[in-house]
Structure formats: structure tokens, C-alpha cells
Amino acid sequence: MGGLLKAGALLLRARLLLARVDPLVALVLALLVAGAAVQLALVPARAQLNEDYEAARRAARTPLPPQAAAAPAPPDNDENLQHFYASLGERRGVERQLKQVFALAERHGLALRQGEYRATDERNAKLVAYQVNLPVKGSYGAIWQFAMDVLRAIPHASLDDVAFRRDSVGEAGVEARLRLTLYLANEFAEGGKP
Known part of the structure; x- marks a missing residue:
């Protein structure tokens, strides 16, 4: 209480x-x-x-991250075809291109024997494939360097085959057979005249 x-x-x-x-x-x-x-x-x-x-x-205060530029649209089929034909070599200049191949071989100290040459008219593709078979003699490294220099100097060329042969193990040099193809524009395909 x-x-x-x-x-x-x-x-x-x-x-x-x-x-x-x-x-x-x-x-x-x-x-x-x-x-x-x-x-x-x-x-x-x-x-x-x-x-x-x-x-x-x-x-x-923080700047916004840069926005990525929109990627350009890929070229359409016609543009791709135009780029392809623009990258081909000139058919009239094949002798000059072969002289360039021989000059590169000489620069690398390689002996080129007589080669085989054959032109094939690819009518569906509207181009000429000029195939060159070259027997080459020299060092292994020089032959590879020569092949790579040919591809750099003639961008419309392809190296289709390389075969090496050595007669004996102690031999310093090797023999090789290179098969190159030069892809050339068929001047007559565009105008449709022979």
C-alpha cells in the first residue's frame, strides 16, 4: 500500500x-x-x-562509359564478289610476276630448275588459275623463306603443295617441289567477249 x-x-x-x-x-x-x-x-x-x-x-560526377560504336554492316554478296575480283592479279602481267618469283629465289640463293606452267580458264569463276610447278634446290630454311616471300609479294598466289627430298642424311641442301597457283582476272569474262 x-x-x-x-x-x-x-x-x-x-x-x-x-x-x-x-x-x-x-x-x-x-x-x-x-x-x-x-x-x-x-x-x-x-x-x-x-x-x-x-x-x-x-x-x-562519374563520366558515363563510352558507348561502343555500332559495328558496320557486313558487306553484301555483290560487295564481297567485287572485293574478290579486285584482289586477283592481272593476266597480262603473269610474266612480270614469274620474274618476281625467280628474283626472290635468287635473293635466297636457291637454284630453280625449269618449271612447269599451266593456265586453266575457270569460266564459272570468271578467272584464270595459272599453276606453276617449281623444282627448287637449296637449304630447307631458305626454301621456306622463299615460299613465304612469294606469298607476301604476290597476294593473289597460293602455295598448294611442297614436297622435300634429300638424297642422303649428310647432304646440306635439299630438293623441293613447290606448286604455286596464281589467280588472275579473266579480262574477257567481264565484257563477255572472247
Whole structure:
């Protein structure tokens, strides 16, 4: 019962205090206490808002990654065909191209024997395939370097076959047979005249 008396005494004191205080002052005090409580409740929310704001500012300052340029459209069939025919060699210049092959062989110190030459008119493809069989004698490395230099110097050539032969193990040089094909434009195919 002692606890009940204490609670009643506290309640009586609070009533007497309120009776002495002006109601307007009591209202202002209540509003101040409520405002302080709201401020305390909003502190964590405000911290989160500040973090979000700073993150948004950093993102706004960061430049956007460059956008990849659109890849060009692949060439159509007609363009591919035009590129193909433009890459062919000239039929009239085949002697000059053969001289270039012989000059490359000489530069690599290779002995070229008499070769076999054959032109095949590929009417459906509208080109001429000029096949060259060359017997070559020299070092293994020089023969390969010669073959690669021919392909670099004459971009419309292909190396179709290489066969090596050595008579004995102790022999320094090797014999090889290279089969090259030069793909040449058929000048008459375009105009349709023989």
C-alpha cells in the first residue's frame, strides 16, 4: 500500500504544478518535448538520406562509359564478289610476276630448275588459275623463306603443295617441289567477249 500512496502523492504534485503553470506555457513545453522526440526519431533517417544524397552526387560526377560504336554492316554478296575480283592479279602481267618469283629465289640463293606452267580458264569463276610447278634446290630454311616471300609479294598466289627430298642424311641442301597457283582476272569474262 505504500507504493500506492507514493504514486498518489506524485500525481497530486503534478496536478498542483500544472495548476500553477499557465496553460499556454504548458502547451509550448509539450510542443518542445514532442519536437525533440521527433528529432531524435529522425536522426537515423536523416543519416541514410545524407548517404543516399552523397552517393547520387558521386554517380553524377562519374563520366558515363563510352558507348561502343555500332559495328558496320557486313558487306553484301555483290560487295564481297567485287572485293574478290579486285584482289586477283592481272593476266597480262603473269610474266612480270614469274620474274618476281625467280628474283626472290635468287635473293635466297636457291637454284630453280625449269618449271612447269599451266593456265586453266575457270569460266564459272570468271578467272584464270595459272599453276606453276617449281623444282627448287637449296637449304630447307631458305626454301621456306622463299615460299613465304612469294606469298607476301604476290597476294593473289597460293602455295598448294611442297614436297622435300634429300638424297642422303649428310647432304646440306635439299630438293623441293613447290606448286604455286596464281589467280588472275579473266579480262574477257567481264565484257563477255572472247
